[in-house]
Amino acid sequence: MKITTDTMEGGITQVTLEGRLDIEGAAAIDLKMNVIAGSASRLLLDMRQVSFLGSMGLRSIVVPAQAIKRRGGKLVIFDPVPMVEEVFKAANIDSIIPIHHDLDAALAALK
Amino acid sequence: MPEIPAPAASRRLVLASRLEELARVFPWVEALACAHALPPETCFAINLCLEEALSNAIRHGYAGDAGQTLTVEFALNSGQVVFVVEDAAPPFDPLTRAEPAAAPTLDELIPGGQGIHLIR
Numbered sequence: 464m465k466i467t468t469d470t471m472e473g474g475i476t477q478v479t480l481e482g483r484l485d486i487e488g489a490a491a492i493d494l495k496m497n498v499i500a501g502s503a504s505r506l507l508l509d510m511r512q513v514s515f516l517g518s519m520g521l522r523s524i525v526v527p528a529q530a531i532k533r534r535g536g537k538l539v540i541f542d543p544v545p546m547v548e549e550v551f552k553a554a555n556i557d558s559i560i561p562i563h564h565d566l567d568a569a570l571a572a573l574k
Numbered sequence: 575m576p577e578i579p580a581p582a583a584s585r586r587l588v589l590a591s592r593l594e595e596l597a598r599v600f601p602w603v604e605a606l607a608c609a610h611a612l613p614p615e616t617c618f619a620i621n622l623c624l625e626e627a628l629s630n631a632i633r634h635g636y637a638g639d640a641g642q643t644l645t646v647e648f649a650l651n652s653g654q655v656v657f658v659v660e661d662a663a664p665p666f667d668p669l670t671r672a673e674p675a676a677a678p679t680l681d682e683l684i685p686g687g688q689g690i691h692l693i694r
Contacts, residue, residue, distance in 0.1 A: 485596070485600065485625055486593055486596055486625060486629060487594075487596070487597055515618065515622075517621075517622055517625045517626065518625075518626060519625075519629070546614070546615060546618045550622065
């Protein structure tokens with residue numbers, strides 16, 4: 464699991480994940496995700512290249528999302544593949560963290 | 575040119591009760607998927623269920639005891655894919671747990687409690 468960060472226009476932090484967000488993947492990104500969540504106020508989580516998501520992977524997204532929200536910020540999940548999106552839906556995460564497939568809509572949700 | 579048959583994917587995987595062992599599950603499932611032409615959605619669901627079931631057995635059933643084993647067996651019966659997970663941990667039926675209510679807001683969500691939703 465690879466994690467990279469970029470700064471977009473308007474002070475949005477883009478975090479790109481690549482690989483399988485299984486138990487091993489979740490452990491690989493946990494620390495960095497929490498560090499990013501400690502300073503980013505608007506985070507676009509690019510999930511396009513994530514091929515798998517388990518419950519530990521969900522946790523490694525939800526915990527930073529909660530931290531950002533507590534500080535008055537926002538996190539948006541961007542363009543997960545259908546099977547990964549199904550996992551968010553099965554866990555009812557889609558009703559509390561926005562998922563957008565369109566980049567403009569994702570950026571608008573972060574304003 | 576005669577077709578070379580793929581090596582038979584083993585139908586049985588034995589794991590030590592350590593979370594690091596779970597890294598062996600995905601390549602094993604992939605080999606079975608190749609051998610039996612299982613569609614990607616089926617593979618995804620298999621990996622999801624096995625990760626949940628096995629990590630729960632290791633963390634909760636065996637309470638972190640790394641000296642135990644778990645066995646996963648694969649069977650294909652008239653078009654139905656069956657995986658059986660065997661462990662020696664105390665019995666637990668996730669279906670008897672009350673369904674955790676969906677958290678109305680992000681603040682109220684308890685991280686990590688979503689596994690039972692995923693197995694269901």
